Amino acid sequence: MSADKKQVLVFRALPPDQMARLEAAHHVVFADPKQDLDSFHAALPMAQGLIGSSYPIDAALLARAPKLEAISSVSVGVDNYALDALHARGIVLCHTPGVLDETVADTVFALLMATSRRVVELSTLVREGRWQKNIGEDLFGVDVHGKTLGLLGFGRIGQAIARRAALGFGMPVRYYARRAVDLAAQAPELQGKALHTPLDELLATSDLVVAMLPLSDTTRGMVDATVFARMKRGAIFINGGRGATVREDALLDALDSGHLHAAGLDVFAKEPLPLDSRLRTHPRVTPLPHIGSATTETRHAMAALAVSNLLQALAGERPSAVFDTASA
Numbered sequence: 001m002s003a004d005k006k007q008v009l010v011f012r013a014l015p016p017d018q019m020a021r022l023e024a025a026h027h028v029v030f031a032d033p034k035q036d037l038d039s040f041h042a043a044l045p046m047a048q049g050l051i052g053s054s055y056p057i058d059a060a061l062l063a064r065a066p067k068l069e070a071i072s073s074v075s076v077g078v079d080n081y082a083l084d085a086l087h088a089r090g091i092v093l094c095h096t097p098g099v100l101d102e103t104v105a106d107t108v109f110a111l112l113m114a115t116s117r118r119v120v121e122l123s124t125l126v127r128e129g130r131w132q133k134n135i136g137e138d139l140f141g142v143d144v145h146g147k148t149l150g151l152l153g154f155g156r157i158g159q160a161i162a163r164r165a166a167l168g169f170g171m172p173v174r175y176y177a178r179r180a181v182d183l184a185a186q187a188p189e190l191q192g193k194a195l196h197t198p199l200d201e202l203l204a205t206s207d208l209v210v211a212m213l214p215l216s217d218t219t220r221g222m223v224d225a226t227v228f229a230r231m232k233r234g235a236i237f238i239n240g241g242r243g244a245t246v247r248e249d250a251l252l253d254a255l256d257s258g259h260l261h262a263a264g265l266d267v268f269a270k271e272p273l274p275l276d277s278r279l280r281t282h283p284r285v286t287p288l289p290h291i292g293s294a295t296t297e298t299r300h301a302m303a304a305l306a307v308s309n310l311l312q313a314l315a316g317e318r319p320s321a322v323f324d325t326a327s328a
Contacts, residue, residue, distance in 0.1 A: 006314050007067070009043045011052035012074065018303045022051070025311055051310050059085040070313035074306040076100065077242060078323050079215040087325035094309035094319045098156065099301040100293040105160035107266060107292045108240035112208060115236055115264035115286045117141035142236075142261065144169055150197070150206025151175040152223070153213045153241060159187045159194075161210060166193040174202045203230040208238065215242035225250035234261045240292055243267040248279060255284045266292055 008022055010030045022028050026049070033040035033055050044064040050057070053074040059082040062068065070092040071081065078095055086093050114120055118141045125131050125139075149165045151158045154175040165171040173194040180196035181187070187194070203209065209231055213219045223239075224247040231237070237260055239246055248269055254260040264286040265279065271290055279285050293299060309319040 006048040007046045008049040009047040014303050018307045021307050049310050049314050056080045058082045072306045072310035074302050083325045092313045093323045095323050096302040096305045100298050101156045101160050103298040104157050104292040109164045111264040112238050115262050116144045146170050147207035148172045150202040150209045152211040158212045162194045176202050208236045210238040212241040213245045219245045221247050228254035236262050238264045240266050243269045
């Protein structure tokens with residue numbers, strides 16, 4: 001084996017051109033644990049680099065990989081990784097922020113529009129041959145333009161959503177975050193259009209509340225019955241962040257009581273959504289199968305960044321997008 005070539009374990013399929021980049025530099029094994037767990041486990045002891053997504057890499061699994069130097073996740077979120085164990089062993093963790101911001105914002109705004117205007121429901125009405133006359137008020141949607149948007153979380157994706165809302169739809173934007181964002185430096189176009197707001201005030205005044213929260217010990221289950229009760233009656237709730245930040249039982253209660261008008265969800269506490277989940281069939285819920293970044297262009301860009309990250313890490317360089325496990 002060449003001294004400069006290392007063992008890389010790919011645990012989710014990559015585009016052919018990105019796989020070729022890895023194979024040109026290192027010895028590569030592909031083993032998808034969702035399809036062949038035995039082969040995945042068999043490759044771990046020699047693996048010096050891991051690359052993939054959508055599979056939990058916990059402390060027990062890391063113990064099977066004593067030579068591991070770096071993990072490159074084809075994702076922004078890192079809640080699938082045992083951050084404490086990675087930090088303790090000095091294993092580099094990379095992710096893919098930035099390249100998917102605008103695509104996810106597109107998806108979230110599409111979900112917001114579809115939920116408000118009942119697009120999926122009314123399209124199904126036509127497809128099923130039930131459109132026999134002009135619709136009545138019982139099938140009317142609600143306006144989006146000019147309504148107040150409340151954002152829980154105001155990172156890059158939250159700011160991209162805010163631009164669409166404020167600049168495209170004339171919506172006043174309020175956001176809740178641990179600290180105010182320096183709009184002059186980060187998003188000058190949103191100065192005077194997006195306001196850092198205390199949580200209770202945001203909930204009480206927003207017509208549409210969009211959650212874009214990362215998953216952490218602090219945010220897990222944060223959007224609970226108390227939060228829903230403090231929302232304006234008739235508000236619409238959208239979740240495009242992480243499913244486990246929301247208490248889904250409390251969301252269902254708020255919908256059933258009529259306190260919330262509707263909900264649009266791209267993420268869930270358990271994915272794929274179980275068949276017995278009421279969120280799948282609830283008449284006031286527009287569900288999507290976690291498609292936030294799922295476009296051909298963006299998924300390829302994510303894979304390309306993830307490969308670059310891993311190649312840099314294995315070469316002893318600082319990756320383009322490294323996650324600070326010490327701060328988790």
